[in-house]
Amino acid sequence: MNDALIDSLGSRGREFWDEQQKQLEFDPHEAQVLLEACRILDTIEELSAAIAADGVMLVGSQGQPVLNGAVGELRQQQAALARLIIQLNLDAPDVAGAVTAKAAAGRAAAQKRWRDQKDRSA
Template sequence: MTEGKAPTPPRGLGKRGRAFWRQLHADYEFEVAQTEVLIEACRTLDRLEALDAVIADEGVTSEGSMGQRIVHPAVQEARQLQITLTRLVAALELPPSDEDVRAHERWKTQRAKAGAAARGLRAVN
């Protein structure tokens, strides 16, 4: 957790990008290189938001050059940006939060119980 006030978000970020910037700065401190990656992640979130608006307005399909129905180019671009965002966030190498660790432990426990139950059921058959 950082102490003091978070840096002002870079100019040009939209609502979603600014929110991500502020949330991460509330929890982490960043080196210069990480800050650049974070800026790109914020911009990517804003682009995804804009593409979501296009898709909501125009739908997930559009008309191709021969009149056929095709996947809307905004859907394809959003898919690529989602991959990019995942890579950018991974590049930040953020440590897991305490809540993430607790959630993962709960998931492992539930999975172990389900596995034990499944083995027990197979043994009966």
């Protein structure tokens, strides 16, 4: 992965990138999808800031109240992010019945830790 692309991420995108890289290994295709998810997170952050600064409603050209265009774009970006998260199996490993070997191994390890902790408590 090109370091310049990763360095161009904003704070929210970079934080998500670093967090995922610590937890999982990504093949080149998955890394590209993750990078796009991180870019979308940065865009969501910017759109949210714009809405917070300008408000949800603006004054239109005729003086009428109109919905801030950033609201619709924010919704679109959130939907795109959700699709990428599902594609990467980061949200729920069982989405559409697709369980990666990595997800299955992670689940097995988590269940073992839970059983071990439960056994020590008893």
